Every structure is written in structure tokens, then in C-alpha cells.
Amino acid sequence: MSKGKLRRVAASVFLLCLCLTAIPFSIAAGAELSLSGNFLPAVVAGSKPHREALTGLIHGKRGLPSWVRNMVSRDRYVALASKRVEVEDKPMQLFSACQPGNCPASAVRLLYSKDGKRAVMRISDMKLGTVVLGSPTPAEAAVLAAE
Secondary structure, eight states, X not given: OOHHHXXXXXXXXXXXXXXXXXXXXXXXXXXXXXXXXXXXXXXXXXXXXXXXXXXXXXXXXTTOOHHHHTTTTOOOSEEOOOEXXXXXXXXXXXXXXXXXXXXXXXXXXXXXETTSSOEEEEEEETTTEEEEESOOXXXXXXXXXXX
């Protein structure tokens, strides 16, 4: 084998080994990032636990802004990408959304457990005031209240 070909093979083997050692780190990083960078309409549409938890929060609650009451069936709201947050040493997913064209006056913060089965929400609305749904723990309430 020529020296040039031997160098190319050695470089390829080195790169392969480098990639293989990085796989566990990228898998761990991927798991960490899975709670951030998601958009609420897509998560609600694609995840039964998230959809059911949100439905349970808002179903039958009188006086909520219409855009909030309809969050499950219509994605007519402005949604920011989710953020991964730690609450009492547990990873959770935080979403922020607001009424289009009226964000300063009507907004929500929605916090989901990692599996999406539990949700708590804080609604801040000029007409309604502040409403908290889902009985958050004090730590969850602090995350919901933080801006």
C-alpha cells in the first residue's frame, strides 16, 4: 500500500473512532434538548399526553380568553419555542404564547412535565387579570410567574 493511501485509511479510521466516541455525548445532548426548541401547536397536535393535559386544564373554565379556550383545536396564537427548565430537580418544558396582535395584553405560560401528562398554566390578561390553572407547586408557580 502506498504512503498516501495508508495516510487516507489512517485518517478515515481516526475520524470514525472520533465519531463513535462522540455518539454517547450527542445522544445525551439530544435527550436534554428534546424539551426545548419545540412549538406548542406541533406538540399539542402530535402528543396525546400533552393534548389531554392541556384539554384538562382549560375544559369548562368560564371567562378564559377565546384564544386560550381554543388552544387545543386552533393554533391561532403566537407561540415561542419551548425552553427546558429545572423545577425541583426535575426537567420540565416551558411554553409561552400570546394573542396575535395583543401580546402585551393577553399571554400564557404553560409548564409541562417531561412526559407531558401534567400541565400547569398562568394566564395574564388585561381584562381577566392573572389566572393560574392546574394547582402548581410553589416552585412551578415561581417558574410560571418569572418573565
